[in-house]
Amino acid sequence: AQTVTQSQPEMSVQEAETVTLSCTYDTSESDYYLFWYKQPPSRQMILVIRQEAYKQQNATENRFSVNFQKAAKSFSLKISDSQLGDAAMYFCAYRSNSKLTFGKGITLSVRP
Amino acid sequence: NAGVTQTPKFRILKIGQSMTLQCTQDMNHNYMYWYRQDPGMGLKLIYYSVGAGITDKGEVPNGYNVSRSTTEDFPLRLELAAPSQTSVYFCASSPGLAPPATQYFGPGTRLTVL
Structure with missing residues (x-):
């Protein structure tokens, strides 16, 4: 069975700084997708970014980008120029x- | 465009009561899902459906039932509610397996069983 591990339960970043959220996964399959979802206090699950495993190029969406290392089964999310509205729980999903x-999630706080 | 809608938003049940959580999507998606999210945890799959009339169990199906009579609706039935079913329930839909294979989520239903 596939597993997704987010080992950091909490992280904090200063506004305007950059933060990286880690995620690893375990699978024997070669064709799959990876996602990062954001869950603010409203509980709504919001898609942040997605990555197809067959694509070598890392996905980017404005201030959000990923570092996808297929051989290492690693899929980290980088948030640049952090904003107060980025504060939320972030889930990695396979x-x-x-x-x-889904992984267990990481709570990101943003310091003004 | 409403996307995925869920009703009710909140509900308190007594032990042993039953209820149905409603989920409707207007995107003509074939795939629909029910998840539960316990405090401080990720989402776990309860049941899913790949089309009208077809359903299958996920990771945590015990205590729940589903049906899929139309493409739009995918209700989740709780029989004999137990405190362990206190959770937030999310419904999601997806057009299928072709890229980008994204799931779109409803706003969730917070259920408390006392």
């Missing part, structure tokens, strides 16, 4: 076939 497997 998808193969029709199912998503």
Whole structure:
């Protein structure tokens, strides 16, 4: 079975600084997708960024980018120019076939 | 465009009561999912459906039932509610397996069983 590990329960970043959230996963499959979701206090799950495993190029979405290391099974999220609105819980997720497997999440706080 | 909607937003049940959590999507997605999120944890898959009339168990199906009679609706039924079912429940939908294979989530239902 696939597993997703987010080993850091909490992180803090100064506003305007850069922070990296770590995620590792375990799988024997070669074709899959990886996602980062943001969950603010409203509880809404918001897609931040996604990465197809067959693509070597790292995905970017404005201030959000990933470092995808397929051989190491690592998928970290970098947030540049952190803003107060980035404060939330972030979940790493792995998808193969029709199912998503989530990590336990990391709580990110942003200091003004 | 409403996306994925869930009702109710909050509910308190007594032990042994039953209820149905409603989920509707207007994106004509074939795939629909139910997750639960316990405090401080990630989401765990309860049941999913790949189309009308087709459902399958996820990681934590015990105590729940689902049906999928239409593409739009995917209700989750709790029979004989227990305190262990206190959680936040999310419904999600996806167009299928083709890229980008993204799941879109509803706003969640917070359920408390006392």
